[in-house]
Amino acid sequence: MTKGPVQLDIAVGYAVPRKGVPAAASFRRWAGAALAGRILQADLAIRVVDTAEGQALNRHYRGKDYATNVLSFPADLPEGLPPGVRLPLLGDLVICAPVVEREAREQGKPLNAHYAHLTVHGVLHLLGWDHDNDVEADAMEQLEREILAGLGVDDPYRADS
Known part of the structure; x- marks a missing residue:
């Protein structure tokens, strides 16, 4: 675990009407909670899209022809840095x-x-967490529960939540 405050630079873009969609400050808070203690500094972009754009991106990058709730695109560091x-x-x-x-x-x-x-879930994917098998899924879901509890959000995996 990394100590110290997270320096988070987050850009939020809205390709949908803002009614009912959280403000950038909310996304910043949720992403910061997922990053706290795991990374000291991060630049992150979040784009909120409609069904057509979500489907096009999911089809292009994952080969799945439907819109999904969240897509994560980890940044690769450029080659040749000192x-x-x-x-x-x-x-x-x-x-x-x-x-x-x-x-x-x-x-x-x-x-x-x-x-x-979904913001916490997506950020954890950017950090390398995954749920390709039961062990990974259980570990990732437990971490999500802990982060969300710290934000006052109920367990998203409970059947009655």
Whole structure:
């Protein structure tokens, strides 16, 4: 674990109407909670998109022809940097607002809580966490629960949450 405050530079872009979509300050808080103690400095971009853009990105980058709730694009450091030089570029998140809204409604979850969960989930992917098997999934979900609890958000994996 890394000690000290996170220096987070986050850009939030909205390709959808802002009604019902959290403010940049909320995304910044949620991402900061996921990064706290794990990284000292990070540049992160979040783009909130509609179904068409979400589907196009998911199809292009993952070969899946549907819009998904969150896509994570980790940044690769440029080649040839001098030894010891590190850039804080973490990557990009793409969050599909209509999918998030539909899922929150179907799962009976508060909309902001679902946005918080997916932001934390996406940031953890940028940090290298994954859920390709049961062991990885259990570890990642437990970390998400802990981060979200610190934000006052209920366990997103509880059947009645």
